[in-house]
Amino acid sequence: MNMTKTRFLLAVVALLAAFGASAQAPGPDELVRMVTTDVLDTIQSDKELQAGDRKKALALAEQKVLPHIDFRHAAQLALGKGWSTATPAQQDQLVAEFRAMLVRIYSNAIDVYRGQTMRVLPAIYAPGDAEVTVRNQYVKYGQPPLSVDYAMRRTAEGWKIYDIVVGGVSLVLTYRSEFSQVLRQSGVEGLIGRLVEKNR
Secondary structure (H helix, E strand, O other), rough: OOOHHHHHHHHOOOOOOOOOOOOOOOOHHHHHHHHHHHHHHHHHHHHHOOOHHHHHHHHHHHHHHHHOHHHHHHHHHHHHOHHHOOOOOHHHHHHHHHHHHHHHHHOHHHHHHHOOEEOOOOOOOOOOEEEEEEEEEEEEEEOEEOOOOOOOEEEEOOOEEEEEEOOOEEEHHHHHHHHHHHHHHHHHHHHHHHHHHHHH
């Protein structure tokens, strides 16, 4: 598995908790701090998750992670100009396959967070801002801190993640490079076919 993409999915692991559980939702940085602390504690205490139980990891993702990621916006950014050349039906299929691809990689990566701690840095934003970046550092004994930034946007359903930047490298831009190459060679249908094949 590509190590860079694995790290992105490991960052998603840190958000395995329900967002917006309280009537008065916390700010984005406090939200990330709250859920990542909960998740890291859960991983450390759950032997099945540590052992890489794929079925349990998939169920956990479906219940707690995926509803809080804006896959459509992320897929749109990853496709760049290619998004506008896709029909609405193709866009829906691209979002579905992009989602399935991330879940597939995620289910193989959950146990790597054993023994890590997390620092959430204060986010700087105004109350009316529609977007904010929440900066984290994941620390493991004997290793340098790993910076993980969550790009979040305010939606009608609350704050949602649309990009993750690990060690200065954007998930969206990483996939944009890969997707643009396939689009040039095979078009939108070719990209859909490539994603379907990967997800089998």
